[in-house]
Amino acid sequence: MAKHHVQTTINGDPIEFLCDTEETLLDVLRNQLNMTGTKEGCSTGDCGACSVTVDNRLVCSCLMLGVEANGKKIGTIEGLASGDKLHPLQQKFLEHAALQCGVCTPGFLVASKALLEKNSNPTETEVRYWLAGNLCRCTGYDKIVRAVMDAAHEIRSA
């Protein structure tokens, strides 16, 4: 079957790729574009490791087809830092030890950033429920909440 030609923007850069109809955006990112920062934990929409933003909406890239990215603006973990300067969320995750194995981490960061863009001053409960779709098997979560609350505070006071 003929491949689809897709034109999109990823982290601000125009990107073109060819993909099969059944390939997910996650497959395209990881296998074709070598952007392996976006992780695959389940491929069924249950773990949040594959979180990206599409036109500023948070989505599971394992549930979206590559062809659907045509004409859209995609944001991934690779776009969070500007050059060597970490995003405040990244910095706080690091300081709070809000990660162990790190496979859930990109998904948490992308999801947290999406939250703070909608709601710059979330309550702890709002953070917990917003992130309830991101599973972590290592850290026990509490450091992640603290890191997000801390980063939100820092961004507000910047």
Add this chain to the structure above:
Amino acid sequence: MSDRSVPRYEAALKVTGRAAYEGEVPAVGLLHAALVEVPIARGDVVAVDASEAERTSGFATMVSYADAEPLKPSPATALIRDRAVHFAGQPVALVVADTLSAARDAARAVRVTTQARPSVTHMAQALNTAYVPAMVGRFPSVSNRGDATAALADADRVVRHRYETAANIHHPLEPHAVVCWWEGDKAVVHTSTQAVFGTRAMIAHAFNMPPADIRVISRLLGGGFGCKGQLWWPWMFLAMLAAKKTGRPVRLELTRAQMFRLVGRRQETVQDLALGFSTNGCLTGIAHHVTAQSSTHAEYSDATAVYTRYLYACPNVTTSHLLVRTNEPQPVPMRAPGTAPGLFALESAMDEAAVRLGFDPVDLRVRNFADHDQEAGRPWSSNSLRDCYCIGAERFGWARRPAQGTAVDGRWRIGWGMASTMYPAIRQAAKVRVQLAADGAVLVQCGTQDMGSGTYTALGQITADALGVPVDRVTVELGDTVLPDGPFSGGSQVTASIFPAAAAATAKLRATIAAMAIADEASPLAGQRLDDLEFRDGSIRSRSGNVGEPWANVLARKGTEGLEAEGESGATQHPDLTATSMGYGAVFVEIGVNAGLGEIRVRRVCGAFAAGRILNPLLARSQYVGGLVGGIGMALHERTETDRATGRMLGETLADYLIPTHADMPEFDIALIEEDDPHLPGSVKGIGMLGTAGIQAAIANAVFHAVGKRVRSLPIRIEDVLGRR
């Protein structure tokens, strides 16, 4: 926060998405693999026919038992060399193709003919075949101290119940993966494994090749918890056979559904436990008998009742383990193996006893504290369990515990519960190499891998401390069989194992530099006394005289390229020990039970843990909290079930298999109680397992305290509280 709380060594890579896990290693001409599974729970494979699959686009090759036959027989090759089917969903072949979707299409097109035979799909169907395994881990299956039967018959009070725990799945967030290729007769294997050296040894055995021709690499591991070990080998071997057959690199990644079947589980247990007491609350007899599941192709038993031999003082203790073989997936160790299910029973029964005897649960435990190891008849190397009770109770506010069934918060009925936890402190053999460059840079290497728990950080810190340099000057290399031999990641023993080896290597380097400086006329330290020199702030200094210089200068003046030293340490020699080493903890929880809906929420947890010296409080706390959350999952959420008719798992997704999420989490208060332990190098004990055990019983005890209902089977779900089960 203490200055030992340095952030995770590799954290910057992980927060930016630049961390490369082994399944992500790029390779030119990479082929993707998919496994071909059969639906029957027991029987034989008659034929595997790839003729239709060969016509699918992108197909490269298929490997099955015909290709695996030349591998040497062993437990690691049995499943792929034989035609026998032991459980539903067992793979019988592997297909490789240009893309992953092509591989999956081709795998679906493979025609497998099977001959089904009657299967056993649950322990209850085959209790008459139960047998005693020779060993449970490194412990005998059966133990007898004194006469427990007589003691229980004579006891003033006896608490006797059956406790049950479900099969749990490890589910690290990164599924197992391998990217492998052959360079002539040599194999390169990038794989997520908890044991690079064990994996190399098994490849060498199966493929009958020298270990030196095999390189196994696992630099970053996306979690493991016990499942990234031996059960992965057969499927990894199939990928290696396909790479050999095609002459191209092959990548195999398990699907989340396959993680439910192919790489292990925490075994299901049924435990009969009896505690006998005198009226003054002293244990007089204990009988703990466990029946657990194993598969029909391999044998494994957790040391579930073993810890009952140690935790409390009691003259009469009997324990035993039985296994029942079923056509279900094979169990392996999972987070706090043995202690998590075993202490659920023991610590629930202690709570039941406290209620019966009219004791506070903490007081009853303190009363029965074991002041030495009664099973082996020797002292503890250190045991701060009573401090854990005391400090944990204080921080939690246990003295203010409301009367049972009286505390209410809106629609929530509140309960408090507590329990003890323990885990043995052991070490394996390890080698560590340290290199110093003339510019003062430090490189430390060990082949052991970091499961995600912090081995990079710990080894960097140990080395930096010993050489008196800031941690950011140290580069750490791990997870590769070309590096010095290191332990497997399991049993919470990596840090304790590599500590003495790193200490030996750095001690040699300090001695060499010090000798160089003393003998060097150009050094301000020329002629100083060796035992008066110390390493601090990147310098070597004399303690009494106010002189010193950066040690890099000493090297630079000599014009050396640098220095290198290797340190080595041995495994724990259990029979020769003069003291028994364990880590301990006490965990206190507050839960709420929704009066109408039966929902249970954990509201707050305080864990007090004593496990030797803590190298990094920040990461130690993180590991304890992670462990406690794993324990909450076992207590309230996690269970996998087999369809009795077909032997298939019910619900093979993370939507069906419940694990704790962010919204479920309470606040955690962690007390780190540090111990000096003269019997252990650097006073280091493992900490990883402690948090995961104990909390199950603490929660069950709190449920009783809240609503007066004793639930003796895990996980405790809404239906248990509402009383419909």
